[in-house]
Amino acid sequence: MPILYSFRRCPYAIRARYVLALLGCDVLLREVDLKSKPSALLALGGRTTVPQMIDEQGERYPESMDIMLWALKQTARKELAELLWPSPGVRQTKINTWISYNDNQFKYWLDRYKYADRYPDKTELEYRQRAEVFMKRLNNRLSLHKYLLGDDMSLADIAIFPFIRQFSNVDKNWFETSEYDNLKLWLDSFVNDDFFNDVIMKKLPSWQNGQADVVFPFCQ
Ligand SMILES: N[C@@H](CCC(=O)N[C@@H](CS)C(=O)NCC(=O)O)C(=O)O
Incomplete structure (x- = not known):
């Protein structure tokens, strides 16, 4: 599953999570503490802002817009994707x-x-x-x-x-x-x-290397 580095309150991350959840695209969600970013994120090099996604092929999506466009392409919910984009x-x-x-x-x-x-x-x-x-x-x-x-x-x-x-x-x-x-x-x-309140904004502890991953969205 793709890995999504996210931060609950970040408006860019909210838009990315919203589109992923609406289109039913599963990701492993890693809540980032912006003051102590996990080394797995830092090790990617270059931009370390959130949201950021790495797909199963290792391709990197460094901005919210890239992630939303990825979800629109990947989703099985084609009619909804056509309405959104x-x-x-x-x-x-x-x-x-x-x-x-x-x-x-x-x-x-x-x-x-x-x-x-x-x-x-x-x-x-x-x-x-x-x-x-x-x-x-x-x-x-x-x-x-x-x-x-x-x-x-x-x-x-x-x-x-x-x-x-x-x-x-x-x-x-x-x-x-x-x-x-x-x-x-x-x-x-x-x-x-x-x-919005229970899926998109659900509170998670911040992720550090070695911790278990959480599958997002929390409902379909
Ligand atoms: N253009 C980026 C902006 C992302 C961004 O600025 N995220 C902020 C949090 S809201 C961030 O990661 N700040 C921490 C940092 O810059 O290191 C996008 O669309 O994803």
Whole structure:
């Protein structure tokens, strides 16, 4: 079985685990302590961020996007895979555009909003306002249909919701009373169910070399 190095709260790892679980792709999950990474991960050399996956042939998938694309290719759930990642290239380009805006623009302001005390250039409020540019775009899209690209969930939704979850947790009260009603409903649809809380976010002790592996997902 492929080996997945993961970290429970990491939004990149959450998106990877979500797609793997939804598509029924089994992996051996190794929960990483980021302050004391296991030597098996360090020994891979180069990038040691999580998530990271090594398949049965020893091929390495060093980023969350690589892992999600692997699952879409491997899965027996072809119809679901086609909904998440529709084959017309133009749809995939749109999905990639949303994801790269999230990863390259929004994430920058999210980190500063989360840790405003570490970035004294601006106030927490200013950082939040910068991040809200993306909130507004998402909220507008979600006023047109249930998910970002239409009435079906796509890879864009799954790749982005863990970052919005992080944003919402910085000041829960503010988020709950904010104007972004469509976004709140959309986020709720991902995080308020047993699949998310008991499968994707299940707590595991951190893995160190020699420890038994755990098969993920914990249900099918
Ligand atoms: N672009 C990467 C980003 C992964 C990433 O930054 N992961 C963080 C945790 S959320 C990490 O591993 N940080 C520890 C480190 O950089 O050593 C992906 O999509 O997988």
